Amino acid sequence: MKPDPRPQPQCKVVPGAPRHVAIIMDGNGRWATQRGRPRLFGHHAGARRVREIVEACPDQGVEYLTIFAFSTENWKRTQVEVAGLMSLFRRYITKETRALRDAGVRVRFIGDRERLDAKLIKLMNDLEEATSHNGLVNLTIAINYGGRDEVARATHRLAQDVASGKLDPDKVDEETLPKYLDTYVLPDPDLVIRTSGEARISNFLLWQSAYSEYEFIDTLWPDFTAEEFGRLCAAFGGRERRFGAVET
Ligand code: FPP
Numbered sequence: 001m002k003p004d005p006r007p008q009p010q011c012k013v014v015p016g017a018p019r020h021v022a023i024i025m026d027g028n029g030r031w032a033t034q035r036g037r038p039r040l041f042g043h044h045a046g047a048r049r050v051r052e053i054v055e056a057c058p059d060q061g062v063e064y065l066t067i068f069a070f071s072t073e074n075w076k077r078t079q080v081e082v083a084g085l086m087s088l089f090r091r092y093i094t095k096e097t098r099a100l101r102d103a104g105v106r107v108r109f110i111g112d113r114e115r116l117d118a119k120l121i122k123l124m125n126d127l128e129e130a131t132s133h134n135g136l137v138n139l140t141i142a143i144n145y146g147g148r149d150e151v152a153r154a155t156h157r158l159a160q161d162v163a164s165g166k167l168d169p170d171k172v173d174e175e176t177l178p179k180y181l182d183t184y185v186l187p188d189p190d191l192v193i194r195t196s197g198e199a200r201i202s203n204f205l206l207w208q209s210a211y212s213e214y215e216f217i218d219t220l221w222p223d224f225t226a227e228e229f230g231r232l233c234a235a236f237g238g239r240e241r242r243f244g245a246v247e248t
């Protein structure tokens with residue numbers, strides 16, 4: 001599918017809004033178990049929630065939304081669940097490409113694509129291409145993503161550039177390394193939300209979230225609504241962010 005060449009609408013300017021929100025979408029399995037259904041039923045319900053939250057972003061002034069769909073550790077789940085999730089990603093992309101493109105959403109993927117199957121990689125590349133002219137909302141989907149893995153892959157590429165003489169080792173600093181991360185075109189997340197009551201970051205955006213604000217909420221991901229998202233974005237506006245400095 002080709003990119004939409006028409007002029008795109010702009011994201012609303014909301015004073016104090018988080019420009020970039022990242023979400024650990026947790027709790028699909030428990031949500032399904034509570035209903036006596038298989039875990040994949042919860043993942044399908046979770047996938048339906050993604051659209052509602054993406055659509056809520058422009059009104060909240062959120063330009064960047066990054067969601068954790070599959071971690072480098074999730075391969076340890078049963079073969080049935082892993083295969084079901086991969087099939088869900090393929091279906092989601094096939095089904096949502098036109099709607100995302102027409103809604104002005106630019107989609108990017110982060111994570112190591114090497115372990116993914118060729119069909120899924122092609123769908124991911126095509127979706128990135130089809131939405132490449134958009135900018136109302138920047139949706140980044142993390143698949144086979146792990147923060148440590150990302151830093152290790154970045155360091156590997158950086159070391160190659162040093163070895164080939166392209167990069168001076170004395171120039172390697174806090175500004176240089178992020179250029180090698182999967183997220184190099186994205187601003188750091190202002191707010192990270194984790195659903196389902198767990199208070200940990202599970203290897204998500206380790207470098208990028210050094211100064212993010214966190215919200216750990218009890219809601220299971222399939223129950224998370226645009227309304228709750230709006231409340232969390234509004235609460236973010238009331239937080240004092242000091243980035244290590246002291247007000248004088
Ligand atoms: C964690 O819940 C969730 C995942 C590992 C998968 C996330 C995937 C989706 C929300 C759906 C697909 C997304 C897209 C973009 C199509 P869990 O299974 O660990 O839940 P539990 O802790 O209750 O077991």
